[in-house]
Amino acid sequence: MSRPGGSCRDPKEIFELADRGLPPEQELEVRAHLDHCPSCKKLYEEELELSAHMGTLEVGEARSVCREVAMALPTRLVGVRILWAGLATALLVTVSLALSLDGTNPAALVVGSVGAFWGFVSGLADVAEAFLVAVEPALLVAFGIGAVLDLLIAGVVFSVSRRRAREA
Ligand SMILES: [Zn+2]
Structure with a gap:
């Protein structure tokens, strides 16, 4: 050396x-x-x-937190939407299965157990419909609470990162 x-x-x-x-x-x-x-x-x-990297690290950290919160806002709604879509799809499948068994597949109706099966399916549809009616207001409330919480979190993160930027 x-x-x-x-x-x-x-x-x-x-x-x-x-x-x-x-x-x-x-x-x-x-x-x-x-x-x-x-x-x-x-x-x-x-x-x-x-x-130089260390110098930019802290600013970048605050920035990424902001971005995470921004991402979380639509993500939660998407999650609820997916749940909702899954429920709707399950209902649709149940209903169309019932309809196809009833209308376009008459041969199946001849089979002895189909009557019982149809009763079971229509009962299921009734239950699903009742569930849908009961759950819809609850979903709206969940949407509202989630939105308010998201806004609160975003506000706190925003004010903290602004104070940090002022101190730096
Ligand atoms: Zn040297």
């Missing part, structure tokens, strides 16, 4: 140089060494890059 310019500097000095923590005289000495020593210069440049 020895160079014509002299022996290598302490790596700690190089880190401090990158963080601008060296007294001016010592800084000049270390910089002079860097001009002659590629390995120390490489260390210095890596340290510079690293501290």
Whole structure:
């Protein structure tokens, strides 16, 4: 590691140089060494890059929290929608299955157990319909509470990140 310019500097000095923590005289000495020593210069440049990354890390963190909250707003609604769509699909399948058994597949009606099966299916449809009526207001309330909570969270995160940006 020895160079014509002299022996290598302490790596700690190089880190401090990158963080601008060296007294001016010592800084000049270390910089002079860097001009002659590629390995120390490489260390210095890596340290510079690293501290640049560290500097942007905190701001980036606040930004990503904001983005997460923004993403969570539609995500929750989508989740409820998917649940809703799944329920609707199940109902549709049940109803169309019942209809197809009733109308387009008369041969099946001849089979002895089909009458009982049809009774079971229509009973199921009644239950599903009652469930649908009971659940709809509850879903609307859930939508409303979820939206208010989302707004509250977004407001808190926004004010915290703004205060952080002001302090920095
Ligand atoms: Zn060196």
